[in-house]
Amino acid sequence: MLAQPYNLYIERVDPERNMARFYLLTIEPTLFGTPRLVRRWGRIGTTGQEKVHHFGREEEAVSLFLELLRIKRARGYRPKPIQKTLGDY
Numbered sequence: 016m017l018a019q020p021y022n023l024y025i026e027r028v029d030p031e032r033n034m035a036r037f038y039l040l041t042i043e044p045t046l047f048g049t050p051r052l053v054r055r056w057g058r059i060g061t062t063g064q065e066k067v068h069h070f071g072r073e074e075e076a077v078s079l080f081l082e083l084l085r086i087k088r089a090r091g092y093r094p095k096p097i098q099k100t101l102g103d104y
Contacts, residue, residue, distance in 0.1 A: 017044055017073055021080055025092040026059065035059040038087050042076045045069070050076040054083065 021042035028035050039055040050073045057063020070076040 017042060017050060021077065023080075023084060024095060025084075025087060026095050027087075027090065027092045028059070029091075036092075037063065038092055040080055040083060042073070042080055052076045052079055 021040070023040045024037065025039075026035070026037050035058060037056065037059050039053075041053050042050055043053065045051050050070050052068040052070070054066045054068075055063050068076070068079060070079075
C-alpha cells in the first residue's frame with residue numbers, strides 16, 4: 016500500500032515552435048500491492064504514449080518519479096495553470 020498518492024501533470028507550450036506537450040507521472044499499486052510508476056506523454060489533445068515501471072519498494076518508484084520530474088523541469092515543463100470559470104467566483 017502506498018504511503019501517499021503521487022500524481023503529477025505538467026506541460027510545455029511554446030507557440031513559436033508549435034510545441035504543446037504534456038507529461039503525466041503517477042505511482043499506483045498493482046493488483047498484488049507492489050508499486051508501479053506510470054509515465055504518459057505526448058502532444059496535448061492526443062492519447063500519447065505510455066510506459067510502466069514495476070518496483071519492489073515504494074522508495075524506488077519515488078526516486079525515479081523525482082528524477083524524471085527534475086529532468087522535465089530542466090527542459091521547461093511546468094504545472095498547468097488552474098483556469099477559473101464563471102461558476103468558481
